[in-house]
Amino acid sequence: MFTKDSFYEVKERINPYIHETKLIQSKTLNQLTGNQLFIKPECLQKTGSFKIRGAASKVTALRQQGKEVKGLVTASSGNHGQAVAYMAKIFNIKAMIVIPNNAPLAKIKAIKAYGAEIVTVGPKSSERLAKAQEISQEMGYLYIPPYDDYDVIRGQGTIGLELVKENLAIDKVFVPIGGGGLISGISSCIKAFNPGIKVIGVEPKQSCCMNTSLKKGERTEITPNTIADGLRTVMPGELTFPLVQEYVDDLVLVEEEEIKEAMALVMERMKLIIEPSGAVSVAAMLKEEEKGKNLVAVVSGGNLDIMSISEILK
Amino acid sequence: MFTKDSFYEVKERINPYIHETKLIQSKTLNQLTGNQLFIKPECLQKTGSFKIRGAASKVTALRQQGKEVKGLVTASSGNHGQAVAYMAKIFNIKAMIVIPNNAPLAKIKAIKAYGAEIVTVGPKSSERLAKAQEISQEMGYLYIPPYDDYDVIRGQGTIGLELVKENLAIDKVFVPIGGGGLISGISSCIKAFNPGIKVIGVEPKQSCCMNTSLKKGERTEITPNTIADGLRTVMPGELTFPLVQEYVDDLVLVEEEEIKEAMALVMERMKLIIEPSGAVSVAAMLKEEEKGKNLVAVVSGGNLDIMSISEILK
Numbered sequence: 001m002f003t004k005d006s007f008y009e010v011k012e013r014i015n016p017y018i019h020e021t022k023l024i025q026s027k028t029l030n031q032l033t034g035n036q037l038f039i040k041p042e043c044l045q046k047t048g049s050f051k052i053r054g055a056a057s058k059v060t061a062l063r064q065q066g067k068e069v070k071g072l073v074t075a076s077s078g079n080h081g082q083a084v085a086y087m088a089k090i091f092n093i094k095a096m097i098v099i100p101n102n103a104p105l106a107k108i109k110a111i112k113a114y115g116a117e118i119v120t121v122g123p124k125s126s127e128r129l130a131k132a133q134e135i136s137q138e139m140g141y142l143y144i145p146p147y148d149d150y151d152v153i154r155g156q157g158t159i160g161l162e163l164v165k166e167n168l169a170i171d172k173v174f175v176p177i178g179g180g181g182l183i184s185g186i187s188s189c190i191k192a193f194n195p196g197i198k199v200i201g202v203e204p205k206q207s208c209c210m211n212t213s214l215k216k217g218e219r220t221e222i223t224p225n226t227i228a229d230g231l232r233t234v235m236p237g238e239l240t241f242p243l244v245q246e247y248v249d250d251l252v253l254v255e256e257e258e259i260k261e262a263m264a265l266v267m268e269r270m271k272l273i274i275e276p277s278g279a280v281s282v283a284a285m286l287k288e289e290e291k292g293k294n295l296v297a298v299v300s301g302g303n304l305d306i307m308s309i310s311e312i313l314k
Numbered sequence: 315m316f317t318k319d320s321f322y323e324v325k326e327r328i329n330p331y332i333h334e335t336k337l338i339q340s341k342t343l344n345q346l347t348g349n350q351l352f353i354k355p356e357c358l359q360k361t362g363s364f365k366i367r368g369a370a371s372k373v374t375a376l377r378q379q380g381k382e383v384k385g386l387v388t389a390s391s392g393n394h395g396q397a398v399a400y401m402a403k404i405f406n407i408k409a410m411i412v413i414p415n416n417a418p419l420a421k422i423k424a425i426k427a428y429g430a431e432i433v434t435v436g437p438k439s440s441e442r443l444a445k446a447q448e449i450s451q452e453m454g455y456l457y458i459p460p461y462d463d464y465d466v467i468r469g470q471g472t473i474g475l476e477l478v479k480e481n482l483a484i485d486k487v488f489v490p491i492g493g494g495g496l497i498s499g500i501s502s503c504i505k506a507f508n509p510g511i512k513v514i515g516v517e518p519k520q521s522c523c524m525n526t527s528l529k530k531g532e533r534t535e536i537t538p539n540t541i542a543d544g545l546r547t548v549m550p551g552e553l554t555f556p557l558v559q560e561y562v563d564d565l566v567l568v569e570e571e572e573i574k575e576a577m578a579l580v581m582e583r584m585k586l587i588i589e590p591s592g593a594v595s596v597a598a599m600l601k602e603e604e605k606g607k608n609l610v611a612v613v614s615g616g617n618l619d620i621m622s623i624s625e626i627l628k
Binding site: 041043044048106264267268270271272273274302306307308309310311313 | 355357358362420578581582584585586587588616620621622623624625627
C-alpha cells in the first residue's frame, strides 16, 4: 500500500532529526543461540526510542503542506511524548503531553527537560486520548497520534528501509507490538522491498491485544498487565490492524520472565540499557527454533529509571 | 621510551583478539558542558574492559618468543582476570584467577563462564599477588601481571594509538588510574605521536595512590575506599610510576558523588552500561573548566552487577 518511493521521501524528510542506528552484534549471544543475531538499537536513537521517527514524519509532513502549527499535543505513556516534545523544541513551538499517572520517572523527567508541559491522567490509554483531543480543540494545538496515523506509520517504517539497505541476508525481523505503529511501518516497508524477509511481531503474553484481535479477526479489547510499560495497549489501532493482518508473517508471545532475561542479557553482555518494551523482540529472537539464520531484533527504546532496574528484573 | 613502531607492532599482534572501539558522542552532554565530549567505550571491548589489550599483548609476545605456555595465572579484582581467562580459552590452555572476596558477582560469573578456575583470597592486592605467584611457581603457570609489565602497558597503549589515528583535533584525554597500566600505555603512546594532546589522569579522591605518590615524589601506600572497585590500588606500579611522572600532564581527583553522577548520566543519556571505575574519567571531563575543547574520556569498562546499579548509585 505504501510505495518504496514514499519511504525514501519520508527518510529524506526526517533525516535531519534522527540517527541512522547501526546494527550491533554480540558473539556471546550468537554462540548461545546458533544464529547470527543483530540488534537494531533504537535505544540509541534521539530521545531514546524509535518514536522520534514517526513524530518527525508527522510534523514535517504538515509543515511541508504549509500548515501553521502553533503547538503540539499528544497522549503517550512516555516515549512518543518525549519525541513530540523534542520536535516541538526543534521547531520552537509549544507542546502539551498527556501521560498516565504510572509513567516511569525517567520519561517524565525527559519530557520536562525538552520544555513541554505535562498533563497527568489515569492509566488507561482511552483517558489520555480524550484529554489530548480536548486540549487540541481548546488550544488549537495539533494532535500527533502515537501510532494510528499514516504519516507516523511511514516514519516508523524508515527502520525497515535502513534494514533492507544493510548488506546482509536477513531472514527474520522481530518487532515489538504496542498499538502496532512500529510494526505496520516496518512490515509494509520491508515487504515493498523484499517480501522474502519475514517480519515477526512480538507481544508480552500478558498484554497481547494484537494476537487476540488477529485470532478473532477483529480489533478486540484486552486488559494489559506487563512490565513492558510501552506495550500496555488496550486495542490495536484502526489503521494499524489491517496493515498487520496484511504484512506481518507471524506473532510470538513472550513471558514476563523471558522479557527480564533478555533485558539482563543485553545489559550484561552488550552493555546496552534497554527498556522492557524494547526487550520483547530480543526475548523472541533468543527462543527462535530455526538455526543458522540471520535474525534482527528491533530494540524499540532504552528509556527507564536506572534506579528501578533491579526492581524490574527481580 | 616506547617507539611509535612498537605500538603499531603490538596493535597488529593483538588485533585478532580485540575490538577497535569507536568514539561515541552525546549532544546532550555537549550542550551541558560547552565542550565536544567523546567517550572511548572500552565497556564495549571484548570481555567488557580494556584489560584484554594488555593480556593479549603479553600472551602473544610470549608465544612469539616461542615460549611454551601451559597455563596462565593472575591476581585481579576482576576485569584483568576476565581478560586472562578469555585469552587462555582462546589458546586452549588453563587459567587460574586469584580474586578478592569482595569482587562483584558479575565479574566472578564472567571469569567462570570463560572456563577459568577461581581462587579467592582477602581484599588486599598484596594478598592476591602473593597467592598468584605461589600458584605460578607450584603449577608452572605463567603469571600475567595486571599492570606492572611493559608488554601489558604497551597493550593498553593501543588505545592511544587508536585515538591519535582518529580524524579529530583532540585537546585532552582523561584516563582512569588504578595501578597505572592503562595511563602509562596511553600517555607514552600519545606523546610519541602527538605531544600536543594533554593526558589527564583521574583518581577517586578516596583512592588516589598515584596523586599521593606524585606529590611525595616516590611510590606511596594508601588505604583505598571507593565505589570504583577496579581502582582500589594500594600503591602505583614500579614500572608505571616513572612513566606517569614523565608522560602524564595533570591529575584530577573526583568525589564519590561525582562518580555516581557521571555513571547515571552516561546510563540515562547514552544508554551505555559503565562501571564506577570507568566513570571517573567522565566525571573529570564533565567538570573541565576550559570551554570549546575536544575532550575524550576513556571509559575503561562496563562490568558490574546490573542488580546492584541502584545500590551503587544510592
